[in-house]
Amino acid sequence: MRALVMLFSLLLSMSLSAAEKLPVVTSFSILADMVHQVGGEHVQITNLVGPDADAHTYEPSPDDAKALLEARLIIKNGLGFEPWLDRLVTSTETKATVISASHGVIPRALDEDGATVADPHAWHNLANSELYIANITRALIAADPANQADYERNSKAYLKQIYALLAKAKARFAxxxxxxxxxxxxxxxxxxxxxxxxxxxxxxxxxxxxxxxxxxxxxxxxxxxxxxxxxxxxxxxxxxxxxxxxxxxxxxxxxxxxxxxxxxxxxxxxxxxxxxxxxxxxxxxxxxxxx
Missing domain, CATH: 3.40.50.1980 (Nitrogenase molybdenum iron protein domain)
Structure with a gap:
């Protein structure tokens, strides 16, 4: 009887563990949606800069620091878009994995105030957004390999939307x-x-x-x-x-x-x-x- 109780408890704990969602922090709303599209029901997203808000001038709150400490994965844009997040990651000493969704993008370089800087707004070229989706998908799989099949399926479905938009953009702008x-x-x-x-x-x-x-x-x-x-x-x-x-x-x-x-x-x-x-x-x- 005792063995059955222990087995039941073990199975219950395993099911609860399987039901847990991967805690992910995203820096701004566009990334939050991309992660939602790929992660689906398996991710719990805490987004820092919300809709209609300006990430350039954002000031983090104590709740943001807490979210970083509780996260297993932090997804930022990169290319210098959110330096405040880099500082927050350093100050909190979070153990979460931090990735740049823009990894692999060929940056558009501009001269500003005498210095050459990278344009961080790479998502506005849908060819770049394909890289964003690939980076997000890889990061979710690395953090939660048990749900790899779902992440890959969601990613493929999402990319179909992006490819349809690419075709529409090409026709309209031409x-x-x-x-x-x-x-x-x-x-x-x-x-x-x-x-x-x-x-x-x-x-x-x-x-x-x-x-x-x-x-x-x-x-x-x-x-x-x-x-x-x-x-x-x-x-x-x-x-x-x-x-x-x-x-x-x-x-x-x-x-x-x-x-x-x-x-x-x-x-x-x-x-x-x-x-x-x-x-x-x-x-x-x-x-x-x-x-």
Whole structure:
């Protein structure tokens, strides 16, 4: 009888262990969705920078430090996107594995304030997002090999969505009139998208939203917009739109809509990464496809 009780207890503990979810911390909402798509029911995600929030200016909280200590896997973007997370990992001395989802991306190098820096917004090129998904899948399998088959199946299904979006983006951007390929956004977040499809994105702010543009920089951009006959100015979900509205008014360009740059929407079609990309694609096409 005692042996049966011990066996029952062992089986119960094994079933509870199997039901436990892998604790994963993600740095911002776009990565959280990618991990959710691949990890499915097997992961418990704690995301640090939420929808419609700016990861460039984020300040971690004590709860964030606690989440890092409880995590088994921490997934960040990398490419210098979240230095605050690197500092938090060091200060907490967490034992969790830390991976960069952007590993393997060929970074877009830019000159900012006299220094060469890597553009961290690599997810806006869907060819790069394929690398993100592969890195996330490998990391989940390494941390939780028992569910490898599910992670691989979810990853393949997710990549099918990405490939469909790649085909749509190629067709739509190829159809844009040649003179309608210059646009303005709040900060320089869409360079990888522009690089992939031959669109010139201009912005009053650089790669990060931390430094506000000077009056002379804004004036120079307005002159550039007039000279280049830029058709549209696009707001971003993470930024105050007042500066962009001022630029549009003074330059004569029209407001083309809102783009989702560094964060998902809290709800609606842009509340997933695939939805975000498709929403941005449709918004850009609708604004730029006019003669």
């Amino acid at each position: 159809a844009l009139p040649a003179g309608n390929r210059r646009i303005v956004t709040s900060h320089d977040a869409f360079g990888y998208l522009g690089q992939a499809y031959g669109i010139d994105f201009m912005a009053p702010q650089g790669l990060s939203t931390e430094r506000e543009p000077s009056a002379s920089e804004v004036a120079a951009l307005i002159r550039q917009i007039r000279q280049a006959h830029v058709k549209a100015v696009f707001m971003e979900n993470i930024k105050d739109a007042r500066l962009l509205k001022q630029i549009a008014d003074e330059s004569g360009a029209r407001i083309g809509g809102t783009l989702y740059s560094d964060a998902l929407a809290a709800s609606g079609p842009a509340s997933t990464f695939a939805g975000l990309f498709e929403y941005n694609l449709d918004t850009l096409y609708n604004a730029l496809s006019q003669p």
